[in-house]
Amino acid sequence: KIAIHFSEPMLTDKLMNKNTYLFSHALQIDTITSIANDWRTVYVSLSDSLVPEIIYTLTVTDTLFDCVGNVVSSQSFVSFGYAMPPMGNDVIINEVLFNPKEGGVDFVEIYNRSDRIIDLRFLRLSTYKNDGSMDTGKIVSPSGTQLFPQQYMVLTTQPDIVQEHYYCPHPENFISMTSFPSYFNTQGTVILLRDLEIIDLFMYHESMHYPLLKSTEGVSLERINFERKTQDNFNWHSAASTVGYATPGYKNSSYSDNIKEISYFEVYPELFSPDNDGYNDNVNIAYSFPQPGYRASIYVYNVTGKRLQTLVNNQLLDTEGYFVWDGIIEGNVKATVGTYIFLIEYWNLDGKVERVKKTCTLAIKFK
Secondary structure (H helix, E strand, O other): OOOOOOOOOOOOOOOHHHHHEEEEEOOOOOEEEEEEEOOOOEEEOOOOOOOOOOOEEEEEEOOOOEEOOOOOOOOOOOEEEEOOOOOOOOOOEEEEEEEOOOOOOOOOEEEEEEOOOOOOOHHHOEEEEEOOOEOOOEOOOOOOOOOOOOEEEEEEOOOOHHHHHOOOOOOHHEEEEEOOOOOOOOOOEEEEEOOOEEEEEEEEEHOOOOOOOOOOOOOOOEOOOOOOOOOOOHHHEEEEHHHHHOOOOOOOOOOOOOOOOOOOEEEEEEEOOOOOOHHHEEEEEEEEEEOOEEEEEEEEEEEOOEEEEEEEEEOOOOEEEEEEEEOOOOOOOEEEOOEEEEEEEEEOOOOOOOEEHHHHHHHEOOO
């Protein structure tokens, strides 16, 4: 059984006609059982069960009218499917605006990285209380919203304000929540819950922003890659100035899909320009070890041999991971144009220290 929802009360003369609707994948209507009292919802029984992971299409084959005469044109369509509750890491936190500009509102963008359609009525948006306990959270979509594979969705209390302040090419990728957790302007925790099970968690801090920004007000933090861990500071970056400092409802300006498996250490891109324009703003230092237990320190040098920054100091590593350099050196200043050397020292429990050098080039765009 499915329910077909309209945004306005409808004239009912054609709503009970099975020929008004056409489903994809040879799906047929058995009976149209009823129309809701508000004239906005039609309840339909299907002749076959929906198959999970298939995206169906419902097309209106006749011209429909709402109660004031507005038209729902023939061949209007909507996609749907058999939606499932989210499992761990099906839905991830992808972008957070926690310090909005004057007159603005917070938003949290989520992303479906699974191959399943997710029913957002099972999802709650939460945080930690002042006493350290976890809040029960706010229901994202009480009546249900289907989040399709590889789809973005923006959660906020006032979508119209977010769409007024930022470029939003997909206004359909917004959910208006009646209430929102309190996310402080300097630091806090964004939590996605299914019941009381944590689906994803992101502890943010204003220091995670690009350090040369004049102000972080109205600037969102964007996730760099879906496959990297959420709680990895190197997996987040300020949204680029070229997109207006946020990308609600579509691909992040900081996104990078270069996560290929490597042996030990690799640096990419070799040429980067940390100007916060959304293109090669950071240089990645990726690593991969055959077993856990390695530690590493990473230092940044210029070509004259002067140490400029300690990027990592005696840090215990996962078997695979990434570090990011944004071109900032000690003193919180931007490095000048030129070639830089990463001296990487790493060792395991045996205590044998290995050293490797990798290079990158910092460039600027000429106007």
